[in-house]
Amino acid sequence: MRILVIGGGAREHALCHALISDPAVSELHCAPGNAGIAAVATRHEVDALDGAAVAALAGRLGADLVVVGPEAPLVAGIADAVRAAGIPVFGPSGDAARLEGSKAFAKEVMAAAGVPTARSYVCVTPEEADEALDAFGPPYVVKDDGLAAGKGVVVTDDLESARAHARACDRVVIEEYLDGPEVSLFAVTDGVTVVPLQPAQDFKRALDGDAGPNTGGMGAYSPLPWADPKLTDEVMETVLRPTVEEMRRRGTPFSGLLYAGLALTSRGVRVVEFNARFGDPETQVVLARLRTPLAGLLHAAATGELADFPPLRWSDGAAVTVVIAAGGYPEAPRAGDPIEGLDDVAAHDGPEAYVLHAGTALDADGRVVSAGGRVLSVTATGPDLAQARALAYRSVARVRLAGSHHRTDIAARAAGAVPSSPQSPTIE
Ligand code: AMP
Ligand code: GLY
Numbered sequence: 168m169r170i171l172v173i174g175g176g177a178r179e180h181a182l183c184h185a186l187i188s189d190p191a192v193s194e195l196h197c198a199p200g201n202a203g204i205a206a207v208a209t210r211h212e213v214d215a216l217d218g219a220a221v222a223a224l225a226g227r228l229g230a231d232l233v234v235v236g237p238e239a240p241l242v243a244g245i246a247d248a249v250r251a252a253g254i255p256v257f258g259p260s261g262d263a264a265r266l267e268g269s270k271a272f273a274k275e276v277m278a279a280a281g282v283p284t285a286r287s288y289v290c291v292t293p294e295e296a297d298e299a300l301d302a303f304g305p306p307y308v309v310k311d312d313g314l315a316a317g318k319g320v321v322v323t324d325d326l327e328s329a330r331a332h333a334r335a336c337d338r339v340v341i342e343e344y345l346d347g348p349e350v351s352l353f354a355v356t357d358g359v360t361v362v363p364l365q366p367a368q369d370f371k372r373a374l375d376g377d378a379g380p381n382t383g384g385m386g387a388y389s390p391l392p393w394a395d396p397k398l399t400d401e402v403m404e405t406v407l408r409p410t411v412e413e414m415r416r417r418g419t420p421f422s423g424l425l426y427a428g429l430a431l432t433s434r435g436v437r438v439v440e441f442n443a444r445f446g447d448p449e450t451q452v453v454l455a456r457l458r459t460p461l462a463g464l465l466h467a468a469a470t471g472e473l474a475d476f477p478p479l480r481w482s483d484g485a486a487v488t489v490v491i492a493a494g495g496y497p498e499a500p501r502a503g504d505p506i507e508g509l510d511d512v513a514a515h516d517g518p519e520a521y522v523l524h525a526g527t528a529l530d531a532d533g534r535v536v537s538a539g540g541r542v543l544s545v546t547a548t549g550p551d552l553a554q555a556r557a558l559a560y561r562s563v564a565r566v567r568l569a570g571s572h573h574r575t576d577i578a579a580r581a582a583g584a585v586p587s588s589p590q591s592p593t594i595e
Pocket of ligand 2: 369383384442445446447448449
């Protein structure tokens with residue numbers, strides 16, 4: 168199988184890492200990729216938001232499958248253009264990707280499907296926003312309706328900050344605050360059959376102890392030893408199947424990766440958000456544990472053949488990923504610094520530990536340099552979370568990037584590395 172992956176972050180590197188180890192894959196291409204992906208896939212330049220250009224590239228390469236990583240190309244309708252060219256694509260149509268592209272649309276679908284989520288108002292004017300903020304009270308949750316590259320959500324106790332964010336957006340969703348630990352559950356679907364992956368948890372705040380600003384994600388782990396073993400079944404019944412069914416009923420079937428961001432509140436599971444693609448950094452740990460060859464799974468979803476696909480196989484072990492971020496991330500990341508120690512990880516810790524590249528590039532001398540806010544995602548597996556975590560941090564310590572920072576508490580509580588309080592044993 169010849170595969171073209173669209174995107175160039177750690178998620179796409181994780182996808183390429185899994186795809187290249189699938190014996191069914193004969194050629195792997197990635198556009199645009201990054202310095203790490205270059206080691207496993209042939210890189211191509213393409214405007215990922217230009218459907219005709221992506222379809223033409225896929226056609227030229229003779230691709231049997233196109234896998235679209237990020238949300239912006241999906242919302243722009245890239246998958247429609249590739250599908251129209253007769254090439255199977257893993258990723259929803261532009262209409263179906265609205266589940267991520269518009270928070271108001273996602274709320275509407277959830278309401279129609281009876282999916283539990285935070286109560287919410289869609290507001291266009293400042294007066295409507297004020298009314299909604301008043302109705303819910305603090306903490307305030309204000310979400311830009313559209314795609315905002317991880318910067319669209321403000322959760323604050325400060326009414327003025329909440330109002331300011333509402334005014335800065337054209338259309339906002341203001342909703343009730345959900346407390347409780349967050350879980351990410353991904354499902355692969357062809358629009359009819361839904362196959363859940365294993366749950367993971369990510370760490371959104373920049374600093375240890377969930378302090379500091381929100382980021383794209385500073386680390387993740389899987390499995391969740393503290394979670395109810397029936398969680399996946401419950402989310403399948405109450406969230407994933409009804410949502411896929413509702414999208415099909417509307418004539419805009421969702422095929423690809425449906426990402427349910429969940430809050431486990433004292434009143435039950437609630438959807439925090441849907442994404443229309445693999446999450447980053449959760450993908451790094453979920454795929455690290457998947458034993459079923461990935462290409463066949465994604466191809467079956469792309470071609471409507473998931474019903475006949477054998478049950479997924481998983482490692483019994485654990486995976487942890489730790490993101491190394493550039494100095495200044497998330498406000499003003501610095502770029503262009505050389506990265507050293509990558510070979511040491513491979514030599515001493517591989518293959519259980521490996522470095523996935525997020526924002527990297529090659530400089531004129533062919534050295535790997537930083538080129539983004541999140542630079543690397545150091546991923547490790549082990550028989551349990553404690554050992555996977557220890558190895559991940561051992562590998563992180565081998566990597567040198569001037570000014571970089573990372574969290575030191577990824578998976579710490581879940582691995583039993585720090586005592587958990589009896590009242591909230593599960594909150595990360
Ligand atoms: P989103 O982009 O929707 O994932 O939101 C980013 C983050 O904001 C989530 O991961 C949560 O930590 C937080 N958040 C979003 N919605 C809520 C909510 N209703 N209550 C509490 N926190 C929320
Ligand atoms: N891990 C959060 C996201 O991918 O949106």
